[in-house]
Amino acid sequence: MNSLGGIRSWPANWRSTTALMTTTESVRKIPQVLTVAGSDSGAGAGIQADLKVCAARGVYCASVITAVTAQNTRGVQSVHLLPPEFVSEQLKSVLSDFDFDVVKTGMLPSTEIVEVLLQNLSDFPVRALVVDPVMVSTSGHVLAGSSILSIFRERLLPIADIITPNVKEASALLGGVRIETVSDMRSAAKLLHEMGPRFVLVKGGDLPDSSDSVDVYFDGKEFHELRSPRVATRNTHGTGCTLASCIAAELAKGSSMLSAVKVAKRFVDNALDYSKDIAIGSGMQGPFDHFFGLKKDPQSSRCSIFNPDDLFLYAVTDSRMNRKWNRSIVDAVKAAIEGGATIIQLREKEAETREFLEEAKACVDICRSHGVSLLINDRIDIALACNADGVHVGQSDMPVDLVRSLLGPDKIIGVSCKTPEQAHQAWKDGADYIGSGGVFPTNTKANNRTIGLDGLKEVCEASKLPVVAIGGIGISNADSVMQIDAPNLKGVAVVSALFDQDCVLTQAKKLHKTLKDSKREI
Numbered sequence: 001m002n003s004l005g006g007i008r009s010w011p012a013n014w015r016s017t018t019a020l021m022t023t024t025e026s027v028r029k030i031p032q033v034l035t036v037a038g039s040d041s042g043a044g045a046g047i048q049a050d051l052k053v054c055a056a057r058g059v060y061c062a063s064v065i066t067a068v069t070a071q072n073t074r075g076v077q078s079v080h081l082l083p084p085e086f087v088s089e090q091l092k093s094v095l096s097d098f099d100f101d102v103v104k105t106g107m108l109p110s111t112e113i114v115e116v117l118l119q120n121l122s123d124f125p126v127r128a129l130v131v132d133p134v135m136v137s138t139s140g141h142v143l144a145g146s147s148i149l150s151i152f153r154e155r156l157l158p159i160a161d162i163i164t165p166n167v168k169e170a171s172a173l174l175g176g177v178r179i180e181t182v183s184d185m186r187s188a189a190k191l192l193h194e195m196g197p198r199f200v201l202v203k204g205g206d207l208p209d210s211s212d213s214v215d216v217y218f219d220g221k222e223f224h225e226l227r228s229p230r231v232a233t234r235n236t237h238g239t240g241c242t243l244a245s246c247i248a249a250e251l252a253k254g255s256s257m258l259s260a261v262k263v264a265k266r267f268v269d270n271a272l273d274y275s276k277d278i279a280i281g282s283g284m285q286g287p288f289d290h291f292f293g294l295k296k297d298p299q300s301s302r303c304s305i306f307n308p309d310d311l312f313l314y315a316v317t318d319s320r321m322n323r324k325w326n327r328s329i330v331d332a333v334k335a336a337i338e339g340g341a342t343i344i345q346l347r348e349k350e351a352e353t354r355e356f357l358e359e360a361k362a363c364v365d366i367c368r369s370h371g372v373s374l375l376i377n378d379r380i381d382i383a384l385a386c387n388a389d390g391v392h393v394g395q396s397d398m399p400v401d402l403v404r405s406l407l408g409p410d411k412i413i414g415v416s417c418k419t420p421e422q423a424h425q426a427w428k429d430g431a432d433y434i435g436s437g438g439v440f441p442t443n444t445k446a447n448n449r450t451i452g453l454d455g456l457k458e459v460c461e462a463s464k465l466p467v468v469a470i471g472g473i474g475i476s477n478a479d480s481v482m483q484i485d486a487p488n489l490k491g492v493a494v495v496s497a498l499f500d501q502d503c504v505l506t507q508a509k510k511l512h513k514t515l516k517d518s519k520r521e522i
């Protein structure tokens, strides 16, 4: 297993051969997923959701249908199982023809259907298997009874690369154990891992009493709690299928498992947020729009791609430090991401344009494959040329409203602010977040006034935008920053604490842990 959590026979930087391969006849192949699941006539979940997710993520998806449901936003009216022999016919048909990177399973409603799936997977081995153990619909309809539990436990889970149960499904697979807290989810993930899957993701969306939606990921050694603010919407039908097929799509493109899971969680959060007000159907559980990424928010003409929680551990590179430690920007960025950086900024003050552009392009590729946004400091031209996710500018750089008009509505723009007035202006000009500091004295930026924790708090209180603190922050004082009691302070941005260090990976991991611990205390 590689340090990023690579799967089965995939090396750390495995990329789908089909994604990159060009034959002598210049035939372009694209990553391919096969979904084996049930049809949802309302098209919010099941096969229909899987097809939409893969299309939205740029991956081809074939479909083998196990059951047809009569279903709408009010619930499931009836279910018709396809004969196992016919499920097998479909499986043979596509598995013998296509070169699938990943198979994803959803509704497997009978033992016989699981049997034919297992037989076909043994006849036609695939690179990875994502198992979403669908048992009950969002509306409460049983889609696979308890009779399938033993074949799931004994034969399907052991060959899965990842399983993605919600708390009810995890409980059923574990014989009815109670799962009511995040700590229970961790214990459940561990027990499920003992059944054989390489990775386990227990989804906590149904957990009561939490303003965050928390999923627990376990790789056999380490736990990761993946948190995101709960989106208040009735349009949640199909979130489980969407998450699992997005994981499958990202794996097919060559992501490591943890990155695929993070991208998928963010995809679901963004889709929910974008679709929170749409009205399709008259029932309690509406579908959401998987193609939000192709559209603009009609009100602000902005696309909802920026997640303020990504400011949690903001890694800002520095060419001088990289030179000092004899590492390339690309290696520095990779290590920071592996250590837990949640957003990257390339701040290369002395780089030549041509060289910087090449390095920025390589960093864009790395960041995309890990689902981490990449911003460029000061240089709008470089950001445009490498198609970065956005830019960070200061008070003496290009004005934010002009940056917005050059970059368009979809890019992330951050702006440095030391005062409440600047924070107000940043919001008016269309920035997405504020970088505020220097909080503490620093040698990294010369002639930079220190505003202290009080100055930071003043900016946070005045700001309608999320804020990231910067300046002299490291493992020893990050906690004091996060404790200032400002809900819109989302994280810390650091340069020397990560990059003026012997091992970027170790420092990033330590700082990430410090931030996580301090968040728990708040």
Ligand SMILES: Cc1ncc(COP(=O)(O)OP(=O)(O)O)c(N)n1
Binding pocket: 314, 316, 345, 347, 377, 378, 392, 393, 394, 395, 396, 397, 414, 415, 416, 434, 435, 436, 445, 468, 470, 493
């Ligand atoms: C996240 C973040 N916050 C603040 C800054 C500082 O930007 P600026 O004031 O433009 O100074 P330079 O970085 O350009 O020297 C930042 N880069 N990132």
Ligand SMILES: Cc1ncsc1CCOP(=O)(O)O
Binding pocket: 437, 438, 439, 441, 442, 443, 444, 445, 448, 470, 471, 472, 473, 493, 494, 495, 496, 497
């Ligand atoms: C770019 C910048 N803007 C305000 S302080 C600062 C430097 C932060 O560097 P460090 O994290 O090494 O103190």
Ligand SMILES: [Mg+2]
Binding pocket: 377, 378, 392, 393, 394, 397
């Ligand atoms: Mg600047």
